[in-house]
Amino acid sequence: xxxxxxxxAALSVPEGENLVLNCSFTDSxxxxxxxxxxxxxxxxxxxxxxxxxxxxxxxxxxxxxxxKSSGRSTLYIAASQPGDSATYLCAVRASGTYKYIxxxxxxxxxxx
Amino acid sequence: xxGVTQTPRHLVMGMTNKKSLKCEQHLGHNAMYWYKQSAKKxxxxxxxxSLEERVENxxxxxxxxxxxxxxxxxxxxxxxxxxxxSALYLCASSQIQGGEQYFGPGxxxxxx
Numbered sequence: 001x002x003x004x005x006x007x008x009a010a011l012s013v014p015e016g017e018n019l020v021l022n023c024s025f026t027d028s029x030x031x032x033x034x035x036x037x038x039x040x041x042x043x044x045x046x047x048x049x050x051x052x053x054x055x056x057x058x059x060x061x062x063x064x065x066x067x068k069s070s071g072r073s074t075l076y077i078a079a080s081q082p083g084d085s086a087t088y089l090c091a092v093r094a095s096g097t098y099k100y101i102x103x104x105x106x107x108x109x110x111x112x
Numbered sequence: 113x114x115g116v117t118q119t120p121r122h123l124v125m126g127m128t129n130k131k132s133l134k135c136e137q138h139l140g141h142n143a144m145y146w147y148k149q150s151a152k153k154x155x156x157x158x159x160x161x162s163l164e165e166r167v168e169n170x171x172x173x174x175x176x177x178x179x180x181x182x183x184x185x186x187x188x189x190x191x192x193x194x195x196x197x198s199a200l201y202l203c204a205s206s207q208i209q210g211g212e213q214y215f216g217p218g219x220x221x222x223x224x
Contacts, residue, residue, distance in 0.1 A: 004154070032211055043116075043202055044215040089155070093211060098143070098168050100213070102155040 002027045002094050006103035013080055014111050021075040021106045023090035028068045031093040035064050035075050037086040038105070044089065047075070052095070080110045114138055116216035118203050124222045127193060133219050135186040135203030143208040144186040146178060149200040149218070161186060162208045193223045 003026045013019055023033070032051045036044040048057045048064040050073065056065040063076040077084060087105040094101070116137045125131050137144060146158040160168035161180040175197075177189040186203055200220055204213040 034211075034213060036215075041200075041220070043118075043217040044204075044213075046212055046214060049212040091155075091213075098160040098162060098208070099170070100145075100157055104152075104154045 002030075002092060002099075002101045004090060004092055004101050004103040006088075006090060006106050008106060009104065010107040010109075012109045012111065015080060015082060017080050017110075018076070018078050019080055019108075021077070021088050021108070023073040023075070023103055025071045025073075025092045025101075027094065028071055029095040030068065031095045031097075033064075033066055033073050033093075034091050034100075035062075035073075036089045036091065038089060039086050047088075080108075082110050082112045085109050116203060116205055116214050118201075118216035118219050120219060121217065122220045122222075124224060125190070125193065126224055127195075129193075130189070130191040132190065133188040133201055133203075133221075135188075135216055137184055137186075137203075137205035137214070137216075139205055139214060141205040141207055141214075142183055143206050143211070144180060144183075145204040145206075145213065146186065146188050147202040147204065149202060150198075155202070158188075190221075193221075195223050197221065198223045 005024045034049045035047040050066045061078040087107045089105045091100045091102045143162045148156045158172045159178045179187040200218045202218045203216045206213045
């Protein structure tokens with residue numbers, strides 16, 4: 001059974017810092033992995049999607065990497081800003097299914 | 113309207129009521145999803161529809177009944193709910209191949 005873990009659960013950093021969020025999954029047979037952000041009481045906003053054949057994806061200040069063999073993905077945020085404050089979620093889609101399994105998220109606060 | 117829309121945004125219902133949640137996607141996608149988000153728990157996938165056919169039913173109680181009349185619309189019919197069903201209900205859509213999910217803003221449901 002696929003399980004997805006995100007560490008740390010919460011993180012508070014000063015503005016301008018580079019930071020790394022971690023996502024671990026127990027079954028390496030995945031179709032893709034997606035990173036989202038969620039603002040309080042709102043829906044999820046897609047940040048990056050990595051297909052199982054890819055190693056990384058980049059969008060602006062965000063870079064996500066995928067290491068299937070070790071069951072890990074990282075989301076790197078460069079030069080963090082207060083507007084980056086949100087909960088960040090990763091989700092894994094298992095191969096051969098339509099099921100997405102979500103982690104519990106990392107709650108990020110960037111201090112001005 | 114763009115993206116994924118959900119109505120209503122907030123709903124309060126008694127345990128004997130019947131209500132429906134509506135989701136509409138304007139992205140030309142062929143798969144739609146219902147998720148439940150409760151406090152302190154990861155997002156839980158409830159149902160998946162691909163090309164208007166239900167392909168995943170994640171052991172959801174029968175008091176939740178989905179309907180997908182076409183590729184743009186998804187409903188969740190609710191009846192005789194329990195207080196523990198209070199949560200944020202999120203709808204998402206994607207292309208079933210490739211699968212970057214886009215989420216709506218959610219319906220905040222309170223069962224009294």
